[in-house]
Amino acid sequence: MNALVTTQGADGYVPELEQSLLGVLLQGNGLARVQPYLNEQHFRAEDHRIIYRAIQDAFERSGTTDVRVVAKLLPEGFDFEFKTRHGLGIHQYLARLIGECVHTVASIDKVAKSVVEQWARLAFAEQMELASIAARDPSASVGKLIKTAGTVLEELGSGVRRSASRRSRMSAGEAGDAAIAAAREAMKNGAGLTGVTWGYADVDRITGGMQRKDLILVGARPSMGKSSVMMSTALRAARKGHGVGILSLEMDAAKLIARGLSDLTLATQNPVPYVDILQGRMDEAGLACVEAMNQRLHTYPILVEEAGGNVFDIRMKIEAMIERFERNGQPRLECLMLDHLGFIEPGAHYRGNRNNEVGEITRALKDYAKEYDIAVMLLSQLSRQLAQRDNKRPILSDLRDSGNIEQDADVVVFLHREAYYLERTEETDTEKENERIATLAACQNRLEFIIAKQRNGPVTTINLWCDMAFSAARNGERYAG
Structure with missing residues (x-):
């Protein structure tokens, strides 16, 4: 992957979605809103997974996801490997993620959901390709193929639904409003x-x-x-x-x-x-x-x-x-x-x-x-x-x-x-x-x-x-x- 690739990949992968989300997170806050449903597996690029893990680590240790704290928690040798692959140092890349990000914390849920949906879409395509190959085996059990496909779809669907718009967090006052309405x-x-x-x-x-x-x-x-x-x-x-x-x-x-x-x-x-x-x-x-x-x-x-x-x-x-x-x-x-x-x-x-x-x-x-x-x-x-x-x-x-x-x-x-x-x-x-x-x-x-x-x-x-x-x-x- 080019470090700052701006074109859609041949397989339908759009790296800008992940880059925008990381850029918002590196501004110092917002992780608490998306962490309940956003996992590292949702990032397609391995480099982005590593950065997201460091962001989570920084938040757990210091309560912030500021880029300076995150940079210190990246794996040893990651900067050299990143530069070798992409011709750009990791510190420069993190700075560009922030500088070129057009989103703010206010829209972080929308960006995070786009990342999750992209993960589900690409994973779905891969699983369907595997299912197609398995279905061509004359000895394959149709019942087993259907059950396997159902399990895969449920896992993908669960990931997407957790990022859906259903509210799971509210202020104490809002919860009180709900209790009074019920009463x-x-x-x-x-x-x-x-x-x-x-x-x-x-x-x-x-x-x-x-x-x-x-x-x-x-x-x-x-x-x-x-x-x-x-x-x-x-x-x-x-x-x-x-x-x-x-x-x-x-x-x-x-x-x-x-x-x-x-x-x-x-x-x-x-x-x-x-x-x-x-x-x-x-x-x-x-x-x-x-x-x-x-x-x-x-x-x-x-x-x-x-x-x-x-x-x-x-x-x-x-x-x-x-x-x-x-x-x-x-x-x-x-x-x-x-x-x-x-x-x-x-x-x-x-x-x-x-x-x-x-x-x-x-x-x-x-x-x-x-x-x-x-x-x-x-x-x-x-x-x-x-x-x-x-x-x-x-x-x-x-x-x-x-x-x-x-x-x-x-x-x-x-x-x-x-x-x-x-x-x-x-x-x-x-x-x-x-x-x-x-x-x-x-x-x-x-x-x-x-x-x-x-x-x-x-x-x-x-x-x-x-x-x-x-x-x-x-x-x-x-x-x-």
């Missing part, structure tokens, strides 16, 4: 609701709703009501005007929505259990009721996707949902629900180590929640080991072998139905059997909503009303359609 909105709602409604008044009162930017884990053993709670919540959130996206990775869309239709019929004169919907065991009145509920469902801002995939695929589905809601003139996507964690494919990097695989998935979902300003509800099936305990209610320690779920999740909810276990036991002692039957009758429709972790609220247990035949959950002992 005003909650006061307007009259129920302290600052997020997306759960559909259960008692839960909303304790949590303020599902907060956007939060990762919310709902964990339970099979048949505890995870899908029922998810679907009931989706219906009631959508009815309140919140856009909801559902990635049903375990159950196909028709079966999932059959649960929702059954839920909706519960408040009518012709309630229909969801198994009867699936098997067509309805009379004409029941069918008419289900069809009426389906017409109502057409008006709800809910999108369902049943295809699986990895975290890159999930990002693409989020963006497709956002676009479709906007195209249809519906409310924006505010909540994404995934059923469930076990069906999300891990990336290639950690494959084989389940703890690390889960950590990669939960970190990505938390990032998506923040990036797209949505609440992400992630359902997770808990280990069968807890069913061996006398007290079968889940606790946080049940997540210890599941990567970083407890750390990454902002809210952890466990679901527990004592009736499920009581229905499957029978005591030989008459007195104990009578006690079991009485206890079962008392808790038949009780669903324990256990808030085991909440960053911004109390941990507690809330008793919900449920009817698994209709895949329905309601507030406390009461329910409404």
Whole structure:
């Protein structure tokens, strides 16, 4: 590379972008604004990478990126090597970078983003060339080629998105303005609701709703009501005007929505259990009721996707949902629900180590929640080991072998139905059997909503009303359609 090359390279590389950015940084400040997303790898020229490393070193040691400090921190012998390659001493080059820079610190974000985008564009071209070569191998696996390409694109996209215009830094006063605006909105709602409604008044009162930017884990053993709670919540959130996206990775869309239709019929004169919907065991009145509920469902801002995939695929589905809601003139996507964690494919990097695989998935979902300003509800099936305990209610320690779920999740909810276990036991002692039957009758429709972790609220247990035949959950002992 010519030290002061001013023409676009044959491969599409424009060195002036990197030179302008270094020139701004060498004026003494501005690094703190771009360092969160700008790495040395984003510089195409190795000389520029070395200079940027020295700039970072200077800032770390002295809090400034002044050219005089930076020059002293360049590697020994770099000046000689630079002059040999370019016919110009490094000190002269640094001076020219500052002297010929037309930008100021005020525009440093724009310049830095241009450098990142150039890196992504050129890296994309190189990866596509490699993919083209690999695809010409007759023994190549199409599935593997697609997954590899997806991983590469996700890495490139992540680098670009981190440099996007989404604000991550604000003054204390600005943050206070945001907090007051949220409080005003909650006061307007009259129920302290600052997020997306759960559909259960008692839960909303304790949590303020599902907060956007939060990762919310709902964990339970099979048949505890995870899908029922998810679907009931989706219906009631959508009815309140919140856009909801559902990635049903375990159950196909028709079966999932059959649960929702059954839920909706519960408040009518012709309630229909969801198994009867699936098997067509309805009379004409029941069918008419289900069809009426389906017409109502057409008006709800809910999108369902049943295809699986990895975290890159999930990002693409989020963006497709956002676009479709906007195209249809519906409310924006505010909540994404995934059923469930076990069906999300891990990336290639950690494959084989389940703890690390889960950590990669939960970190990505938390990032998506923040990036797209949505609440992400992630359902997770808990280990069968807890069913061996006398007290079968889940606790946080049940997540210890599941990567970083407890750390990454902002809210952890466990679901527990004592009736499920009581229905499957029978005591030989008459007195104990009578006690079991009485206890079962008392808790038949009780669903324990256990808030085991909440960053911004109390941990507690809330008793919900449920009817698994209709895949329905309601507030406390009461329910409404």
